Amino acid sequence: MPTGIALRDVREQLFDAAERVLLAHGPSALTSRAVTDEAGVAKGVLHRHFADFDAFLAEFVLDRIHRMDPKAAALREATGTGRVVDNLAQALIGLFGSVAVAIVALVTFRDGLRARLRDTWPAGVPVLTDAADIIAGYLRAERSGGRLKPDADVDTIAFMLIGAGHLLFADRTGTPPEPSVVWIKVAAVVGPWLA
Known part of the structure; x- marks a missing residue:
């Protein structure tokens, strides 16, 4: 240039x-x-x-995490509407159909990046822990609205959904799972807790 x-x-x-x-x-x-x-x-x-390449990558990861905000807002707005399983399946497809899976691989791949992210993200893998928080917030709202059983452990359910979603979408070179497959996994995890 x-x-x-x-x-x-x-x-x-x-x-x-x-x-x-x-x-x-x-x-x-x-x-x-x-x-x-x-x-x-x-x-x-x-x-x-940027101070160095890991500083660049850390800011890149955090920027892409902030791009999840509209998805979080959309899921929150779905509270009390539609079916809980449908809302969650769509949220997982949106999350894992994005750059999120690649960012998880990047954070896992680079020790210097993980160390840099620890300054602002003390635990977990940034994209996944943020997504789990978003889903737990949605589940909490649905529980408060009576669409989940009162004793539903929303944090554990959210982690289970994130884990299942990540396993379904983890092969970035393969064909993404069909929406029906995602729906079946979400229904298996959430179904017992529906009110």
Whole structure:
């Protein structure tokens, strides 16, 4: 990139490039060179905006987690409407059909990134623990509304749903599961707790 040309939203440009590389080639291909090549910028651009590559990746992961906010809002708005199993199955398909599965692999793959994320995320894998919190909040609201049994342990149910969803979607190179398969798993986990 010639000098003197201003880059608009360079952080977002780099984050989008990182997502494309991650989804196309996996975490082992995600290097600063791959990101800057994909973004069409000089390698120095990344290092001007971030202390090092793990700092870049940590901010990338946190940015992608914040993109789950609209999905969380949609699930909260579904409280009391439709069927609980349908709402949860759609939420899992939306979550795991996104970049989330690739981010889990990235966090698992890079020790330096995990260490950097511990500064702001003390436990668990960021995408998965945030998703579990979102689902537990929804389940809590449904329990309060009488659509789940009063003794339903919503935190455990949420973790079970996240674990099942991750196992269904974990092979990023394979065909994603059919929605009916996701629905069956959600029904098996949540069904006994429906009021």
